[in-house]
Amino acid sequence: MNFCSHCGQPVRFAVPEGDDRPRYLCDACGSIHYQNPRIIAGTLPVRGSQILLCRRAIAPRKGYWTLPAGFMENAETTQQAAARETQEEACADVSLQGLYTLINLPHINQVYMIFLADLAGGFAAGAESLEVALFEEHEVPWDELAFPTIERTLRHFYTDRHADRGFPLHLSDITPEDRERYFGSA
């Protein structure tokens, strides 16, 4: 951020009076520009013993497999965002079940929220996907997953499914080291 989005004058990065962390400040109009984490909402679509994955057609991690997910937009709920992203990336209508993983990525200011979902109808590659396919557990391309959030969500899923104890929310954090394996090789 270089200029004030309200008045167009240059901003500076400093701690406002009464605050405890630096913000972008405009001395011309007095605006304080806060920046906050963004939510990435998506689904883990399940059909019987199979799950749906999308192969990314766009950067980052083009060509790698992911769950349908993307940035939550203003004026929608997390559930609407998750269902919309599933429709956009996999052309699939899903029935959302519970929130399944909530994963913080504080070093990149993101919070992932993945819902379990029932996939009943068809699917196809959306504009951001090269292909979309169903996988049995032994077919999951573990070495070709796009992001650590996806791997973690799938690990939880198979662990919970084998334990036959339901699918409770899993809340966790991802560190820069967790991401290294993915983005060192990208």
Added chain:
Amino acid sequence: MNFCSHCGQPVRFAVPEGDDRPRYLCDACGSIHYQNPRIIAGTLPVRGSQILLCRRAIAPRKGYWTLPAGFMENAETTQQAAARETQEEACADVSLQGLYTLINLPHINQVYMIFLADLAGGFAAGAESLEVALFEEHEVPWDELAFPTIERTLRHFYTDRHADRGFPLHLSDITPEDRERYFGSA
């Protein structure tokens, strides 16, 4: 938003090519300025049969009772944000338990995340609180709560506690009508 925060030139509000909703666009430098919902993280601090509430010293809803909560900052996790806000508003160190309510407010682009928390040590009014106090269930000031998210979280809490079935995540949405009772009278 009136000006591009990158180059300082005027922006326009229009649907970018390949997108399906309007964004602030800068024709001078090509920047697209996305706007996304913000997370409000907080806690429901519990000590035995009592819960902790804070009376707000600031707008909106100054003088009304709330749970300690506030905007999640960049570079922190949701759990860190919830604990920090509890420290700032109630000067209380809490042990976070599970995520308890996740409430969408799509009309104001917010997502609330309230964690159950154990309150072991002391507490006091922080800079944004007029007072902080413990309440038994029959003492909860239902007609003087600050926000519908707070009332909903407390209703879930007492229902779950009476049912003695644990405290699972409750995911829900708040509509403009839900807020009317609070902000019509503010």
